Amino acid sequence: MGKPHVVAIPYPAQGHVIPLMELSQCLVKHGFKVTFVNTEYNHRRVMNALAEQDYFGDQISLVSIPDGMEHWEDRNELVKLTKAIFEVMPGKLEDLIDRINASEDEKITCIIADETMGWALEVAEKMKIRRVAFWPASAALLTSLFSIQKLIDDGIIDSNGTPLKNQMIQLASAMPAMNSANLIWTCVGDLTTQKIIVDVSIKNNNAVKVADWILCNSAHDFEPGAFTLAPKILPIGPLLAGSREGDSVGHFWPEDSNCLKWLDQQPLKSVIYPIPRISIGLEISCRPFLWAVRPDITSDTNAYPEGFQERVATRGQMVEWAPQQKVLSHPSIACFLSHCGWNSTMEGVANGVPFLCWPYFADQFLNESYITDVWKVGLTFNRNESGIIMREEIKNKVEQVLSDENITARAAEFKEKAMKSVREGGYSSKNFNNFIAWMKA
The missing domain is CATH 3.40.50.2000 (Glycogen Phosphorylase B;)
Known part of the structure; x- marks a missing residue:
């Protein structure tokens, strides 16, 4: 039997690519093969930034699929990028998986997708492949996205995500208070962008229901209130705190050492x-x-x-x-x-x-x-x-x-x-080891 083979697909932004690459490096240490799928635009940036082009050997294969935009278009235009991703990337991911499964002994056993790329989990379900959602930010942020419908029902925001009044809100007693004016979807630009983030988040909330696991780059002791509020979110981090002795990779620019x-x-x-x-x-x-x-x-x-x-x-x-x-x-x-x-x-x-x-x-x-x-x-x-x-x-x-x-x-x-969370016996370490055992079962 070959190695377990994982397809990892991050959201196409620097703050999402690096932590999923950290997780991929952890998986390689446990005997996994990883195919890491960037958009073509970001794949070029990552390859240009890598000091050694064969850094990963045959353990992590860096591949790309189109994001649906022209090479000269601005990826900071979130509305245009999001629409293009939904139109183009699901089909391209299916094609990639079909090609890999047709030509390799080590067929795809699991897809690990950034939670904001919920469509990739739906592709995995359709293709009868195991499904894992990865969340690269705080559990508190993910619980706020999970709570969008409740915030609408409670009259805190309207259906577009706009706060109905300026107030401090707290999703659970042990969580930090948030200013309604600083909810993530209100801090990204115009109302059109805000609306599409709310709509896509609601779609992702439904898509993530098919995930077997939701892994989070955090530690239980950092935000116990959020993990109590949403117990399906499992902390496995901080991934950098002992994940490897080598360099952090996945950067869009060359590092100056x-x-x-x-x-x-x-x-x-x-x-x-x-x-x-x-x-x-x-x-x-x-x-x-x-x-x-x-x-x-x-x-x-x-x-x-x-x-x-x-x-x-x-x-x-x-x-x-x-x-x-x-x-x-x-x-x-x-x-x-x-x-x-x-x-x-x-x-x-x-x-x-x-x-x-x-x-x-x-x-x-x-x-x-x-x-x-x-x-x-x-x-x-x-x-x-x-x-x-x-x-x-x-x-x-x-x-x-x-x-x-x-x-x-x-x-x-x-x-x-x-350090305690990622040491043997620590909360994150136990979650990660349970996850590895499930992947290999």
């Missing part, structure tokens, strides 16, 4: 690792910093203020795309100034790094609530009456987070929770 040599020269816990848009605050903080600004941002001539790079040359290191897991585990890192995407949140928490939070999109506001209100491992910035975060506010919060021993202690405590 030279910054690790620069970190080696900095004092213990002295360096701020930030996201964009905070240049002036960094400058007046007088602290050393490592700043990763994505290539699609640095191509903009306004990425840095005039003369900024020269003024901070002795204590600032700017790179396009950093090996973030290695950076956050480096002993020189003192805090992480983050937009609070879930991958970054898991990487920071699993490495015991205090946060400064600057959310602006999608689930980042919910993740900020976990970081600042529930886990208490970081601080957020206050905005002035015009909604602007001033440079002095950045400087003051940097000093505050670096000097707060309670935050440092809580960060160390949550690092241990992360």
Whole structure:
């Protein structure tokens, strides 16, 4: 009998591709073969970013199918991308599975699909293949998507997802409170985009009912309220916290590892690792910093203020795309100034790094609530009456987070929770081992 053969299909965005690749690498360690299916557009980006083209050998096969858009069209146009995916990708996935099953000894035994790609689970059901939904973000976010119909029935949002009034809502007592204005579908742009996210989420809620498992890149101790509210969601993370000794892969841009040599020269816990848009605050903080600004941002001539790079040359290191897991585990890192995407949140928490939070999109506001209100491992910035975060506010919060021993202690405590969850006998480890046993049965 050949190896169990899994098809893994992420949603076509960076924050979805990386964690599913992490899971795929874990499966390979347990004797699985994985065919990893990106869209053609993202497949090219991943292959261009891989330092070694044969990185995976024959363990993970990187393949692609069309997303239904022309190569020159903007994948940030969510409405157009979503419609194209639904029209084109189900048929292309079926064709791919038929080709694999016709030509290989190791036939497809399971499809692991991003929960937002619920149509792939329906393809698996139609083809009588085992079905697993993978959720790369917080369980709290998934429970909020599962609760859309209830939120409509309770008069909190209308059928388009628009909040009927501005209020704080809490799905369960042990979960973070959410501002109705910051629900994920209200934070992504115009009303048309909001409506399609709500509609697709309701479709996915139905599609996921055919899944044998719903796996989540989180830890039970991080959000027990969410896992109690939705017990079918099983945490197996943080996947990065001990999943492998190698590099994180699946990135859309090549990583610049030279910054690790620069970190080696900095004092213990002295360096701020930030996201964009905070240049002036960094400058007046007088602290050393490592700043990763994505290539699609640095191509903009306004990425840095005039003369900024020269003024901070002795204590600032700017790179396009950093090996973030290695950076956050480096002993020189003192805090992480983050937009609070879930991958970054898991990487920071699993490495015991205090946060400064600057959310602006999608689930980042919910993740900020976990970081600042529930886990208490970081601080957020206050905005002035015009909604602007001033440079002095950045400087003051940097000093505050670096000097707060309670935050440092809580960060160390949550690092241990992360490690404990993935160790043998830990909550995530048990779930993962049960899943592996089911896959091999």
